[in-house]
Amino acid sequence: MSSVRLRRLRSDYEKLRHYVKRHPRLQLIQADGDPPERYQLEYRIRSLRQVEDELTIVTSHLVEILLPRHYPRTPPQCRMLTPVFHPNIAPHAICVGDHWSAGEPLWSIVARIGEMLAFQSYNVKSPLNGEAARWVDDHPEQLPLDSVSMLIEETDQTDGIARPPAPAASPTTTLQLVDDRQVVPCPGCGARLRLNRKQPGQRVRCPRCQKVMVLHAESRP
Known part of the structure; x- marks a missing residue:
């Protein structure tokens, strides 16, 4: 193994350990090699799984990441060890982007x-x-399924106060129960605002045009 690759693998391992340790929704399950070239991680994030013809919410996922022989000149090979229904995830691969930078x-x-x-x-x-791509096109008002930030700088801002817990497991929750928010069009710019349920008469500011609107009972879906 070249000294350049060895240094990169060691650097990746140390930075990844630090990142996972600071993020409340991640756990490093396994790291194979010295330094590691294969990882298994658990994510505790709300996502979708297709069981026969039904989509259900799942909150725990296992991912494998393999660093191939020519890494970092070639990208990591990523795949799900637990099934997920997503436009850019297949049983054999996770498409993390078309352009890879070493x-x-x-x-x-x-x-x-x-x-x-x-x-x-x-x-x-x-x-x-x-099929997952068509579902996304048909259900934009239900996305994202989880508002978790993957940036540790943002999760660190919650130090000293209660951090949001990982979502509770709900293996039998059906797609229709994904979330309890309403979608309201802004009368100023037409943007579709996805809001927590609010009482009629409450005021909301559009983040795009800054127009303040008053919610009415008919705004509820």
């Missing part, structure tokens, strides 16, 4: 996978799962 650290890939599981990130133009 300078991108491994923890950044781990963060991107978390954003994908939460349906904060997806590409429906060139999907690995066409």
